[in-house]
Amino acid sequence: MIETPYLLFLGDAPDMLAAKVAIGIRDWRPENAVGQIRLDGCGADLGLTDMTLAAAREAGAKTLVIGVANRGGVISAAWKEVLIEALQMGYDLAAGLHNLLRDEGDLVAAAQTYGGTLHDVRVPTVGYPIANGVKRSGKRCLAVGTDCSVGKMYTAMAMERDMAERGMKTTFRATGQTGILITGHGVPLDAVVADFMAGSIEYLTPDNDDDHWDMIEGQGSLFHVSYSGVTMALIHGGQPDALILCHEPTRAHMRGLPGYTLPSLEQLRDTALPLAQVANPECKVVGISVNTQHMTEDDARSYLSEVSSRMGLPATDPYRFGSDVLVDALIAL
Amino acid sequence: MIETPYLLFLGDAPDMLAAKVAIGIRDWRPENAVGQIRLDGCGADLGLTDMTLAAAREAGAKTLVIGVANRGGVISAAWKEVLIEALQMGYDLAAGLHNLLRDEGDLVAAAQTYGGTLHDVRVPTVGYPIANGVKRSGKRCLAVGTDCSVGKMYTAMAMERDMAERGMKTTFRATGQTGILITGHGVPLDAVVADFMAGSIEYLTPDNDDDHWDMIEGQGSLFHVSYSGVTMALIHGGQPDALILCHEPTRAHMRGLPGYTLPSLEQLRDTALPLAQVANPECKVVGISVNTQHMTEDDARSYLSEVSSRMGLPATDPYRFGSDVLVDALIAL
Numbered sequence: 001m002i003e004t005p006y007l008l009f010l011g012d013a014p015d016m017l018a019a020k021v022a023i024g025i026r027d028w029r030p031e032n033a034v035g036q037i038r039l040d041g042c043g044a045d046l047g048l049t050d051m052t053l054a055a056a057r058e059a060g061a062k063t064l065v066i067g068v069a070n071r072g073g074v075i076s077a078a079w080k081e082v083l084i085e086a087l088q089m090g091y092d093l094a095a096g097l098h099n100l101l102r103d104e105g106d107l108v109a110a111a112q113t114y115g116g117t118l119h120d121v122r123v124p125t126v127g128y129p130i131a132n133g134v135k136r137s138g139k140r141c142l143a144v145g146t147d148c149s150v151g152k153m154y155t156a157m158a159m160e161r162d163m164a165e166r167g168m169k170t171t172f173r174a175t176g177q178t179g180i181l182i183t184g185h186g187v188p189l190d191a192v193v194a195d196f197m198a199g200s201i202e203y204l205t206p207d208n209d210d211d212h213w214d215m216i217e218g219q220g221s222l223f224h225v226s227y228s229g230v231t232m233a234l235i236h237g238g239q240p241d242a243l244i245l246c247h248e249p250t251r252a253h254m255r256g257l258p259g260y261t262l263p264s265l266e267q268l269r270d271t272a273l274p275l276a277q278v279a280n281p282e283c284k285v286v287g288i289s290v291n292t293q294h295m296t297e298d299d300a301r302s303y304l305s306e307v308s309s310r311m312g313l314p315a316t317d318p319y320r321f322g323s324d325v326l327v328d329a330l331i332a333l
Numbered sequence: 334m335i336e337t338p339y340l341l342f343l344g345d346a347p348d349m350l351a352a353k354v355a356i357g358i359r360d361w362r363p364e365n366a367v368g369q370i371r372l373d374g375c376g377a378d379l380g381l382t383d384m385t386l387a388a389a390r391e392a393g394a395k396t397l398v399i400g401v402a403n404r405g406g407v408i409s410a411a412w413k414e415v416l417i418e419a420l421q422m423g424y425d426l427a428a429g430l431h432n433l434l435r436d437e438g439d440l441v442a443a444a445q446t447y448g449g450t451l452h453d454v455r456v457p458t459v460g461y462p463i464a465n466g467v468k469r470s471g472k473r474c475l476a477v478g479t480d481c482s483v484g485k486m487y488t489a490m491a492m493e494r495d496m497a498e499r500g501m502k503t504t505f506r507a508t509g510q511t512g513i514l515i516t517g518h519g520v521p522l523d524a525v526v527a528d529f530m531a532g533s534i535e536y537l538t539p540d541n542d543d544d545h546w547d548m549i550e551g552q553g554s555l556f557h558v559s560y561s562g563v564t565m566a567l568i569h570g571g572q573p574d575a576l577i578l579c580h581e582p583t584r585a586h587m588r589g590l591p592g593y594t595l596p597s598l599e600q601l602r603d604t605a606l607p608l609a610q611v612a613n614p615e616c617k618v619v620g621i622s623v624n625t626q627h628m629t630e631d632d633a634r635s636y637l638s639e640v641s642s643r644m645g646l647p648a649t650d651p652y653r654f655g656s657d658v659l660v661d662a663l664i665a666l
Contacts, residue, residue, distance in 0.1 A: 131559040133590045194530055195523040197562045225569035225612045226464040229530045232555070233562030257466045260611075274604065278593075279558045 002094045002119050002184040003062035004032045007051060007086075011079055013044040013068040021096060022046055022067025024182045028157045032184070034059045039078055044068065053082070057089050063119070065181055066095035075104055083107060087116040094119035096177030121180040122188050124200070131198035131237050133279060138208030141330060142240035143218040143289065144272045146262045148227060148255045150248040151291035151319065152218030153179055155326075158318035159244075160215045162327050169212040173204050175234065179217045189219055189230055197230065201237030213330065216240065222271055223263045224254055235272065239280045242330055243272055245313075248291040249303060265311060286329040288315035335427045335452050335517040336395035337365045340384060340419075344412050346377040346401040354429060355379055355400025357515045361490045365517070367392045369400075372411055377401065386415070390422050396452070398514055399428035408437055416440060420449040427452035429510030454513040455521050457533070464531035464570050466612060471541030474663060475573035476551040476622065477605045479595045481560060481588045483581040484624035484652065485551030486512055488659075491651035492577075493548045495660050502545040506537050508567065512550045522552055522563055530563065534570025546663065549573065555604050556596045557587055568605065572613045575663055576605055578646075581624040582636060598644060619662040621648035 008022045016023065025033050026046045035051035038044070051059070064086040070079070075097070083093055083101075087110040093101055101107050101118040111118050141159070143152035156172055157179075163170040172179070174186025187200045205214040216238045220227030245268050254260035263271070269285050276283040288307055292300035300317060308315035314325035341355045349356065358366050359379045368384035371377070384392070397419040403412070408430070416426055416434075420443040426434055434440050434451040444451050474492070476485040489505055490512075496503040505512070507519025520533045538547040549571045553560030578601050587593035596604070602618050609616040621640055625633035633650060641648035647658035 133558040133587075133593060190526075190528040192527050193523075194525050194527060194563045194566070195560065197527055198559055222565070222608070223611050225466040226531055227528065228569050228608075228611075229562040229564075229566030230527045231562075232565035233527070236558035236561050260466060263611075271607065275555070275561075278556050278561075278596075 002181070003092055004184055005034050005061055006032050006063050006065040006094075007053070007056040007061040007091070008033050008036045008046065008048065008067045009064050009082065010036055010038045010042050010044045010046070011066070011068050011070070012039045012041050015043045018068045019044040019046070020069075021065070021178050021181050024178050025065065025067060028161070028182050032182070034061045037082070039082070053086050053089055053091070057091070061091070063092040063094050066093070066097065067181070070097055070099075075099065080104075080106060084110045087111055087114045090114065090116065092117040092119065094121060094181060096121045096181055098122070121177045122191050124188055124192050126203065128187075128192060128196040128200035128203050130195060131202050135280070136202070136205070136207045136239060137210060138212045138214065139242070140205055140214045140216060140238055140240045141242040141244065142216045142234060142238045143244045143246050144231065144235070144268065145218060145221045145246040146223060146265065146268050147221050147248065147251060148224050150246045151289060152246050154319050155244055155246055155289040155323070156215040156217050158323040159326055159330075162323045163213060163330075166327065169209055171212070171214055173214050173216045175201070175204070175217040175219050186217070189234065190227070194229070197233035198237030201234055205238060218246070222275070223268070225257065225260070232275070235276050236279045240276055240283055241280060242284060242286045242333060243276055244287050244289050244326060245269060245285060246289045246291070250294040265307065269311070284333060285313065286333060287313050287326040289326065290315060290317050292317040292320055335514070336425055337517055338367050338394055339365050339396050339398040340386070340389035340394040340424070341366050341369045341379065341381065341400045342397050342415065343369055343371045343375050343377045343379070344399070344401050344403070345372045345374050348376045351401045352377040352379065353402075354398070354511050354514050357511050358398065358400060361494070361515050365515070367394045370415070372415070386419050386422055386424070390424070394424070396425040396427050399426070399430065400514070403430055403432075408432060413437075413439060417443045420444055420447045423447065423449065425450040425452065427454060427514060429454045429514055431455070454510045455524050457521055457525050459536065461520075461525060461529040461533035461536050463528060464535050466569075468613070469535070469538070469540045469572060470543060471545045471547065472575070473538055473547045473549060473571055473573045474575040474577065475549045475567060475571045476577045476579050477564065477568070477601065478551060478554045478579040479556060479598065479601050480554050480581065480584060481557050483579045484622060485579050487652050488577055488579055488622040488656070489548040489550050491656040492659055492663075495656045496546060496663075499660065502542055504545070504547055506547050506549045508534070508537070508550040508552050519550070522567065523560070527562070530566030531570030534567055538571060551579070555608070556601070558590065558593070565608070568609050569612045573609055573616055574613060575617060575619045575666060576609060577620050577622050577659060578602060578605075578618060579622045579624070583627040598640065602644070617666060618646065619666060620646050620659040622659065623648060623650050625650040625653055
C-alpha cells in the first residue's frame, strides 16, 4: 500500500512518452496528485501545478512518485539530489524502474535515517499462495486482448470510473506497475514466480459482496507468445464472470513480434471464453473495447458499429466515447 | 550442469514414495548412478549397490544427489553429517528440496572450504531472455496433459530412449526438478519469473539439426487453474511441431482441485492445438499417451484401442507397452 496523495516527479523526461505512469495517475486518480515537480530541461508537462518538495509536503503529499522512465537504467545524480531531499522531508518514494530504489545505497541509507519507505512496485512483497480454484463471492470482469498494449488497463479504469459514478460497488485491481502506482496497490504479475501467478490473482481479488465488481487489469495476450502464460494465469486466477475483448485495429503485427499477425476478435472470443469457463462455467463475453487512437472519429464510429453488429456485442472506445455500453452489459448479466 | 555419475542419497526415507527423484534416475539414467547410500531406518531401496561415500567416490561418483523428500522442510542433523562428509571428500551436492542447500550455513561453509558446488535445482541460475518467437531449426515434441501428473515426463523420457535406440537424434529437455536431477540440466520452469517463462524454454531448446528432436518435458495442464500459465508458456516457448496428449483415465477430479473434472482428450486437443499453432502453424497432434497404472492389462489394452479408433491417433502407455507407435508417428510427420 503506497500512501497518497502523491507529488509526481517528472525529472528530466525528454517528452510526454516517457511520462506514461504520471499521465496515468493524472488521468485516473487526479485526487492522488497534489502537483508535479520537474528538473531543468524537462520536456514533459502534465498541466499540474509545479511545486517544490516543501510546498507539496505542506499541501499534504506523502509519497514522491517517480512517474517517468529513467535513461539507460541509471538513476542520475540530478535525480538523486531530489530523491534524497524528499526522504529528508519525510516523503516515501515509489517507482516502477527497472533498476530498483532499494539497490541504491544512498537512497537506502537516507530512507533508514529519516524513516521513509522505498516502494519498488516491480517487486512482489507478498508470499502469494498457489491457486486453489475455489469459487469466490462477488463479481469479476477481466479485459483480454488480441495483443499487448491494446487498452486493457484503460478499459478497466474507465469502466470502474463510470460504474462508481452510477453508484455501483467496484474496485480496479492493478496487475502491473503503472496500475499499482496509479492506485497505490496491486500485484506486479509479470514479476511473480510462475507457480504463484494464478494464486496471486486469487489473493488480489478476494471474496466480496455479491453485487461488487472487481475490474481486473489484463496483461499480455493469449496470442502473444512472449507473455501468454501471464494472461492464462489471469484468466484462471481471476475467475471472471465477464470478459471484455480488447483490440487495436491498425496494428500491422503483434507488438514486438514481426511475423506474428493479430488474431481476429472472433478468434480471441473462441479461445479465451472456453478457457475462462474452466474456472467459472458462468463466464460470458459481454462487450468489445477498441483502441481507436489512430483512426478518425468517423472511421472509429463506423468500425465500432460494424464490429458490434458482426459479433452481436456492444462495442466502444471507452477512452474516446465512454464505457457506458460496456457497463450496461455488465449490469444486464 | 550437474556432474555425473551420481551417488544416490536415500537418507531415512520412510518408503519408496518419498524416493521419486532417485527412482527416476535409476529408471531413466541408470548409467548416471554408481549406487545408493542409506541411513539407519531407511525404508526405500532402489535395488542398487549400497555404497559408502568413499567406495562410490572410488567408483567415480562426482555428485551426491539427494533423491528423497525431507520431512517437515528441515535438513536433519543425521543428513548433515553425510552431506558435509561428502563435501570433504570432493563431492558436489544436488537437491530439489524446498529448503535450499545454499541456505544452510554449515553446508555453504563446507562447500567453500572444500571447493564443492551446491546445486539447488529448484532455483534458476540463468538470466533468461524474454521470448522473441523467432522460428528455430530442428524439431520439437511436447507432451500436454488433461491434468498435472498424468505421465508427461515419463512419456518424453520413454520416447527419447526409444528414439535413441533407433539411432535418431534426440534430447530430453527437462523443465522440472526431477527431470533436471535425472539428466543433470534443464530449466526449473515453475520457479522462473512470469515474464521470462516462454523465453526460458526458447533458451532450453535452441536451434538444432533439422532432423534433431527435442523432447520437451511438459508441466501442468491448460485445464489446471493453478498451473495453466506455466503450460501456456511451454506451448508458446517450445514451438512444438508435435503434441502428445497425455491422460490418466481413472482420476475423479483434477489433482488438488476437488470440484474440477478432467477435460476429455478431445477438449485437450481442441484447446492445445490452436494455441500451439500460434507459435508454430505446422504443429500437429500426433498421438496419445495414457497412464494405465491403475488399470488391469486387459482394461488398459481395450481402453487404448477404443481411444485410438475414436480419435484417429496412435495410443499407448509408453511405460507399460513401449512408445513405438508414438515414435512412428513422429517419424511419419
